[in-house]
Amino acid sequence: MALSFSAKLMRGVSRCAALVTPKTAPTSCRYFSSAENSRVLVNLNDKTGVATMQLNRPPVNSLNLEVLTDMTIALDKLQTEKDCRGMILTSSSPGIFCAGLDIMEMYNPQEDRLREFWRTLQELWKMMYGSRLATIAAINGHSPAGGCLLSLTCDYRIMAQGKFTIGLNETLLGIVAPFWFQDTMVNTVGHRETERALQLGLLYSGENALKVGLIDELVSPEKVMETAEGQMQMWLKIPDFARQLTKEQLRGPTVQKLAQHQEADIDHFVNFITKKAIQKSLEMYLNMLKQKKK
Ligand SMILES: CCCCC/C=C/C(=O)SCCNC(=O)CCNC(=O)[C@H](O)C(C)(C)COP(=O)(O)OP(=O)(O)OC[C@H]1O[C@@H](n2cnc3c(N)ncnc32)[C@H](O)[C@@H]1OP(=O)(O)O
Numbered sequence: 331m332a333l334s335f336s337a338k339l340m341r342g343v344s345r346c347a348a349l350v351t352p353k354t355a356p357t358s359c360r361y362f363s364s365a366e367n368s369r370v371l372v373n374l375n376d377k378t379g380v381a382t383m384q385l386n387r388p389p390v391n392s393l394n395l396e397v398l399t400d401m402t403i404a405l406d407k408l409q410t411e412k413d414c415r416g417m418i419l420t421s422s423s424p425g426i427f428c429a430g431l432d433i434m435e436m437y438n439p440q441e442d443r444l445r446e447f448w449r450t451l452q453e454l455w456k457m458m459y460g461s462r463l464a465t466i467a468a469i470n471g472h473s474p475a476g477g478c479l480l481s482l483t484c485d486y487r488i489m490a491q492g493k494f495t496i497g498l499n500e501t502l503l504g505i506v507a508p509f510w511f512q513d514t515m516v517n518t519v520g521h522r523e524t525e526r527a528l529q530l531g532l533l534y535s536g537e538n539a540l541k542v543g544l545i546d547e548l549v550s551p552e553k554v555m556e557t558a559e560g561q562m563q564m565w566l567k568i569p570d571f572a573r574q575l576t577k578e579q580l581r582g583p584t585v586q587k588l589a590q591h592q593e594a595d596i597d598h599f600v601n602f603i604t605k606k607a608i609q610k611s612l613e614m615y616l617n618m619l620k621q622k623k624k
Pocket residue numbers: 389390392426428429430431432433434472474475476477499500503505506507508599602603619620622623
């Protein structure tokens with residue numbers, strides 16, 4: 331019998347999210363670590379109640395089914411830790427925050443896996459966007475497409491200065507950002523800027539992202555984490571219930587919209603991505619990525 335998503339999540343939690351304290355860990359830090367979930371590195375500081383989740387899938391932290399599953403399991407686990415109040419999302423590879431969805435999941439896909447991949451992304455998005463935790467994205471490198479989406483689910487974004495870019499560039503791949511990607515962007519930068527950004531597949535420099543409000547701060551790469559930690563302290567000064575209810579009022583309707591159309595969105599995604607013309611566009615984009623290296 332097929333397991334529901336939440337049943338899979340629970341199975342995953344008991345399987346891999348045990349809290350382990352390595353000998354070298356500071357006593358206030360608990361690490362969620364096991365060979366199985368090392369694609370995301372998570373630790374929770376018991377003194378501050380702040381967790382750090384690092385994407386850890388070199389070379390570019392592209393999001394495949396396994397990474398998305400591990401993130402979902404880790405976030406679920408953190409949210410059930412009553413002392414955990416905030417989370418900083420970052421990458422273990424300075425220079426690359428996240429290259430977005432793993433294009434190989436969408437190129438020549440097996441339908442069952444493709445469906446599971448998309449459902450897991452939907453679930454992660456709903457959990458992140460509606461999280462009870464205060465969430466801050468410490469964007470320490472490039473953040474296109476799904477990487478930008480992940481950062482947009484957070485409450486605050488800090489990006490590293492440099493030649494890094496961020497944006498929902500799906501149209502450059504010949505694909506279309508679904509309505510809930512668009513909604514998240516509209517809620518952040520407004521309708522007009524989203525129209526321009528999504529149609530043109532804009533990848534913003536840090537300076538331009540700051541101008542349009544896609545990020546909240548632009549700091550030198552070595553200051554990204556300490557800025558995130560400082561900002562988190564401000565968010566945690568607010569009583570949790572007041573902050574959480576306010577977030578729920580603002581974001582709840584957007585989350586509900588996807589929840590109500592989730593199955594139709596999966597059908598639409600599978601139907602769209604498996605079209606010959608779309609497969610051709612993905613192939614050309616993958617070739618372009620490879621050519622860029624030569
Ligand atoms: C209805 C449909 C909706 C679908 C919504 C889709 C959302 C998405 O997120 S689609 C993915 C969009 N992502 C991108 O456009 C980013 C593509 N990548 C890049 O631009 C760059 O890789 C970079 C700026 C993120 C990093 O550049 P650099 O450090 O120079 O690294 P390389 O380009 O050499 O990449 C190394 C290696 O990784 C492969 N790769 C990069 N991104 C992806 C990806 N998203 N998925 C799969 N593979 C990726 C790249 O091809 C290289 O592979 P090798 O040549 O085999 O080493």
